[in-house]
Amino acid sequence: MKVQMLSYKRLDSPIHRLTGSTKLIFFALWSVVSMITYDTRSLLVMFLFSLIMFALSKVKYQDYSFVLYLILFFFLLNHIAIFLFSPHEGNKIYGTTHELFHIVGWYSVTLEQLFYQFNIMLKYLTVVPIALLFILTTDPSEFAASLNRIGVSYKISYAVALAMRYIPDIQRDYQNISFSAQARGLDTSRKEKLFKRLKNVVAILLPLTLSSVERIEVVSAAMELRGFGRHKRRTWYNAKPFTARDYAALAVIVIVVAVSIALAVSNGSRFYNPFV
Amino acid sequence: MSERKPVIQFEDFSFQYRAQAEPTLRGINLTVYEGEKVLIVGPSGSGKSTLGHCMNGLVPAFYSGESSGSAFVLGQPLKGLGLFELSEMVGTVLQDPDGQFVGLTVAEDIAFKLENEAVEQGEIHRRVAAAALAVGMDKHLGDAPQNLSGGQKQRTSLGGVLVSDASILLFDEPLANLDPHTGKLAIELIDRVHREMDKTVIIIEHRLEDVLHRNVDRIIVMQEGRVIADQPASELLRSELLGQTGIREPLYITALKYAGCELREEMKLERIDELQADQCSAKLQAWQDTQPEEVHSQECSPLLEIEDLSFGYEPDALILQHVSLRINKGEMVSIVGKNGAGKSTLSKLICGFYRPSSGKLKYKGADMRSDTIKERAERIGFVMQNPNHMISKTQIFDEVALGLQVRGVTGEELQRRVHQVLKICGLYPFRNWPISALSFGQKKRVTIASILVLEPEVMILDEPTAGQDFKHYNEMMEFLRTLNREGMTVVMITHDMHLMLEYADRTIVLADGKKLADDTPARILTDASIVEAADLKETSVFELAKRAGLPEPREFVSRFISYDRRVRGR
Structure with a gap:
């Protein structure tokens, strides 16, 4: 009927070859980590990593362009809203105030606020490619399996x-x-x-x-x-076997989780603070 | 013959649904032998589907009720067998090609049974490939159901049954949702599977002539829950039973009867393509000569004109291309063509649901471009195929009144107009009934009433007789004919060849988004090139005339049709 938006396309890439289970686990843990952490260093590393994976997947720009614009639009809206409602959130978090210039009333631009919103942007940027990849490279037929x-x-x-x-x-x-x-x-x-x-x-x-x-x-x-529900277990036509590639991907996500926990513990907070 | 092994046996078997006051099956005695191909016919409500459900276990596992007497499948008593055990023995292809397609792709749908049996994946892949090849779907393994035709979906369902080892195949109205050509292919495929794979085949269907396209061993006729005949096709065709039970006899048989020919066994009556009609030639010719030539009354006052109409969701993929046609006042016209030919798109353009990409739609000479859907609906009524898609109230009166109410009609005027329409449609006695208590055919009438109440001058009906047996078909079509005689212009979108032969003044054929022909039904259904291009089926009367060696077979068809119409109209 209408143009197919954001749907699976059969392609051959290292990402496509991963099983749906791996991608599901990876996506879930990756999102949790990037939601929780505000550590700029790890977010930067994760962002770079997600870009590399995205490039590896050979997904075409027109398959997700519309959704990407939509996300960017809400992303912008979100940033404006954060600034309007809470222009000094960064100062509260990082405990210092480096004012750049004053706008009006209680609105002023501070380095801390900019850095805080930069971190939020990074969080978006690390999750979005992985979320898009999960949707674009997982065969719906394999998803149930x-x-x-x-x-x-x-x-x-x-x-x-x-x-x-x-x-x-x-x-x-x-x-x-x-x-x-x-x-x-x-x-x-x-x-x-x-x-x-x-x-x-x-x-x-x-x-x-x-x-x-x-x-x-x-x-x-x-x-x-046709016998659905007869047995305790069923097999799947489209189930993919686990390969070394899947174990490697799962190892990566375990390391990401472990490192972010370690960083949070060593910093004593979820935030990386360059101001003190 | 004496060593035939029975695979299905019913002995004095009766069944009553829990919600029904009376038994649906009464004292059934029936045996089906290994390797047989049996056809079960009967009008709706005769119990033929229930009998099928007893064979595959949907009764009583899915539809509960009480049974008595005994029944055996492959020698095991039916009572001890669950739905799952039975599914190992009896494979079922249901009527609805969409509903039973449960996989996201063809391959998954075929594999479904094996997946549920927890068969190892490699073996599933091998067996699915083999089954797909057997039903000719091997090139479509990765296709989604949205991209398949009705016939392809049905072949997939058959593949999904062949993939298991069930030795009995049960087809529940396999032709109901297919166009005539696809139906012919389906019957050929079932026949091939029967011969090549050593299966016992049971077909439940009321379209007798179409099933007889290939041989069947026996025909079982059901009426009011009983088996009233169990005999070879040729015997059944020679008897008067079909007429009495309300099953449509093949048209060529009707034609032979009209001409007063004696139906003898050696004529091979059950197979039109092997029919021995030589001895009937003289009688058929004599009958043709007594029939008056068909006269065409050329009353031409155009009501709806379509000029060079094109439409597509995207400019480079047009669903309709440069279609021009006109519908005259007071006509009864049919629009035919295979699925996807653009029939429903055309009606949606006329009603204003879609906007044309180019071209014009005129009503009584005036351009309809600026008319809204609501305005058009007051002149052009559209009745959809599935009445459940139209009914949005629970009471008959409210449903019919709805269109008037939103147009501000109230009180006595409303009541008067609704009652009048209910009387026309024969629904007045039911006016205070809930719609859920009505039969399918009655619901269809309610939807027609809800459109008629707006007093349109044209009605477009999408498959007005789909899912109805011969009796209800006749009732519905005679009702439409009556409306037509009283001045209503009727446009029917259909792929029922009988409907167009028997009721349409004119037939417009669409194929691949283009208008292919526009002529009388008799001429269209005797033109091999149109029949082929639009996936129609030549009428068997034409075949009869040719086999009897008549010099003017097309003329025979058109005289047969006009005679037949006069007989029916009585």
């Missing part, structure tokens, strides 16, 4: 795959239903008043729910007829 491997029950794992399978079908149903509602005069666009619009949306939801329930019945009958 990966969840199952890291210990999620196969019924729940398969539910995730089924959701991905039927989302386009439900979108198509929704479009048909909303077309027929519009023809009968139920407007759900901005031209209608809010209350009426909500009422009209509800009129679409009923048939959508009914047709989805109908679909669930067929899907579950079809699945049971």
Whole structure:
């Protein structure tokens, strides 16, 4: 229907060859570490590392450009908001004040605040490439198998795959239903008043729910007829075996976690303070 | 023959669903032998699907109820077998090609059964490759269901059944969602699997003529929960049973009967492509000569004109290309073509859901460009294929009244207009019923009523008879014909060849986004090049006329159709 945005493309690269489980674990731990730490040194190293991985993946710019712009836009918004609501956060954290210039009222630009916001920017920059990579290089077909491997029950794992399978079908149903509602005069666009619009949306939801329930019945009958849920365990057509590459990637993320903990302990705080 | 091994046996078997007041199956006695190919026919509500569900275990595991009598599958009593054990013996291909496609790709869907059996991955890959090859999907292993046609999805489902060792294959209405050409291929594939893989095949279907495209050993006719006939196709076709049970007999058989030909066994009645019709030639020709020539009343007051219309989501990928056509006032027109030919896109453009990339849409000579969806809906009603996509109220009255209410009609005026429409649609006695209590066909009528109430001059119906048996097909189509006689212009989007032959004044054929033909149904369905390009199927009456050696086979078809219409209209 519309342009495929931010979806998996079959490519061959060291990143694509990693299993989904590895990428999932890596992404999860990487995000936690970069959320927690404000240590500029480790963030810089992580940022460089994520750029290298991104280059290795051969992912094309147009596959993620739109989302990247969106992220950058919110990133900018976030920075403005931080400054507006808390222009002296950096001074509180680092305990010193090096004022560069005064703007108005209690707004002034300080080195500490700039450094604090620079750190926040770095956090974004370390997470974004890895998050994009996870989405762009993980085959949705393999994802369920990966969840199952890291210990999620196969019924729940398969539910995730089924959701991905039927989302386009439900979108198509929704479009048909909303077309027929519009023809009968139920407007759900901005031209209608809010209350009426909500009422009209509800009129679409009923048939959508009914047709989805109908679909669930067929899907579950079809699945049971083919033995889903019979055994405690199932295998996966698309599961990838763990290779040395996966162990190496997991080793890297363990080291990253260990080093950031060590740095936090040796600094006595999550922040690296160049001002004292 | 005496050593045939029974694989499915029902002895005095009855079944009653928990929510039903009466049994759905009554005293079924039926044996299917190893390696047989059996067709089960019957009108809706005859219990044929329930019988299928008993064979694959959905009854009672999924749909609960009480059974009596005895039944055996591969010699084991049905009562002791669970759904999972039965799935080892009976592989089922369901009706809905989308719903049963549970994998993200073709390969995963075929592999599903093996994955659930925890088969080792290398073996899964080998067996999936073999099954995909058997059903001709080996080139599409990595494709997502959104990129497949209905026929390809069905082949994938069959692959998913062949991948296991089940020796019995059960097909539940395999033709219901396919266009005629794809349906023909499906029947050929089922036949090949039956012959080459030593499977026992059971097909549940009411489209008899289409299944008979390939040989079946026996036909079992069901009515009101009972087996009322169990005989070879040629015997069944010679009897009067089909007419009595409300199953459509093959059109060529109808034609032979009209001409007063005696139906004899040696004529090979069950196979149109092997039919021996030589002895009938004289009678068929004589009948043709007694029929008046078809006269075309050329009343041409254009209602809807489409000029050079193109549409695509992206400018370089047009779904419709330079389509021009007109719909005249009072006509009953069908638009046909395979899936993806642009039929539904065209109707969505007419209703204003999409904006054309180029070209014009005119209504009574005036450009519709600036008309909103709502304004167009007051002149052009659109009825979707699935009534559940349209119904948004729980009460019949409210549902039909909805379109008027949002247009500010209230009180007595509202009640009067809704009641009037309910009467036209034969729904007045049910006006205070909840919609959930209605049958599929009645729901469809409710959606038609909810459009009629806006008093449009044209109605576009997407597959008006999909999912309905011959009786309901007749009721629906005669209803539309009545509306048409009272002045409603009717446009039907369909891939039902019978529908266009029997009810359309004119047929517009779309193929690959272009208009391919615009002519009477009789001429279209006897033109091999159009039939092939648009994935249609030649009518069997034409084949009959050719096999009987009639000098003007096309003329025979058109006279047959006009006679048939007069007989039906009575």
